[in-house]
Amino acid sequence: MLETADLTAALGRIRRVTGLPVAFGGAVAADGRAMRLTDFAGTTTPALHGLVVGAGSGLGGRVVTTGRPARVEDYAADPRISHEYDKPVIAEGLRAIAAVPVTTGASVLAVLYAGTREPLAVGARALDAMGQVAARIATELTVRREVQRRLDEIEAAAAVSRGAQWEEVRQAHADLRAIVHEVTDPDLRTRLRQVCALLGRSGGDPRTANPLSPRELDVLATVALGCSNAEAARRLGLLPETVKSYLRNAMRKLGTHGRVETVVTARRLGFLP
Numbered sequence: 001m002l003e004t005a006d007l008t009a010a011l012g013r014i015r016r017v018t019g020l021p022v023a024f025g026g027a028v029a030a031d032g033r034a035m036r037l038t039d040f041a042g043t044t045t046p047a048l049h050g051l052v053v054g055a056g057s058g059l060g061g062r063v064v065t066t067g068r069p070a071r072v073e074d075y076a077a078d079p080r081i082s083h084e085y086d087k088p089v090i091a092e093g094l095r096a097i098a099a100v101p102v103t104t105g106a107s108v109l110a111v112l113y114a115g116t117r118e119p120l121a122v123g124a125r126a127l128d129a130m131g132q133v134a135a136r137i138a139t140e141l142t143v144r145r146e147v148q149r150r151l152d153e154i155e156a157a158a159a160v161s162r163g164a165q166w167e168e169v170r171q172a173h174a175d176l177r178a179i180v181h182e183v184t185d186p187d188l189r190t191r192l193r194q195v196c197a198l199l200g201r202s203g204g205d206p207r208t209a210n211p212l213s214p215r216e217l218d219v220l221a222t223v224a225l226g227c228s229n230a231e232a233a234r235r236l237g238l239l240p241e242t243v244k245s246y247l248r249n250a251m252r253k254l255g256t257h258g259r260v261e262t263v264v265t266a267r268r269l270g271f272l273p
Contacts, residue, residue, distance in 0.1 A: 002027050002109050006137055007039040013133045018126040020114040027110045028064055035064055047091035058085045060111045063099045067108050071098035073121045098122035100130045102137045143182055150176050173273050174221040178235050210271050211253040219246040224263045
């Protein structure tokens with residue numbers, strides 16, 4: 001789910017990377033028929049605040065419909081867009097404006113704008129930079145959805161016995177550990193690590209200190225699913241030799257010999273679910 005904090009951070013990044021003085025944006029309704037402008041940076045009037053932009057209308061509405069970036073050099077005079085929103089745009093004093101979509105799959109979730117009060121074209125480099133900011137949000141949302149899906153699976157499996165369903169918990173645990181390294185949001189990363197730690201502690205003594213590093217646990221969680229070193233490396237974005245090194249370190253720390261004994265010991269001590 002797109003949050004206000006996502007848009008606020010994105011607008012700040014857009015102003016920094018493009019040098020454009022004004023940035024604003026809003027989320028698209030679930031039915032894709034309209035977007036409300038809710039977040040602003042650098043505006044000097046309330047003219048755009050709360051404006052509802054219909055799909056296909058104006059610059060942003062065109063982006064909602066096409067799912068592609070768009071820009072105009074002089075908003076009020078550009079013949080390529082409809083002009084239902086000229087009044088608030090002119091009241092804010094905006095001339096050149098660019099807009100990019102935040103998309104996941106075929107859905108446009110939000111539109112990010114940046115502009116200037118001078119009739120100076122928003123260049124291709126600035127438009128590309130805006131697209132990169134939008135892509136970063138989309139990636140975060142995709143990861144967040146996958147995390148929530150995995151957390152839902154864990155909760156469902158934990159509500160039943162530790163039989164076959166517990167294997168789903170272990171699979172979700174390994175996946176969450178891998179996802180942690182794709183997340184850039186520090187708060188979300190911390191939450192994921194806490195969930196992983198709680199899952200591991202479900203079978204052991206909470207007073208037992210864990211000597212394993214996060215990456216050693218990542219490797220063990222993947223190996224525990226039956227993955228080879230090459231498969232573990234692929235899942236975790238590591239080299240096979242690096243996986244071997246982490247396994248050797250885990251064996252040394254746990255005083256074990258072999259993959260199976262190491263996994264069994266880690267589960268018994270509560271380091272893995």
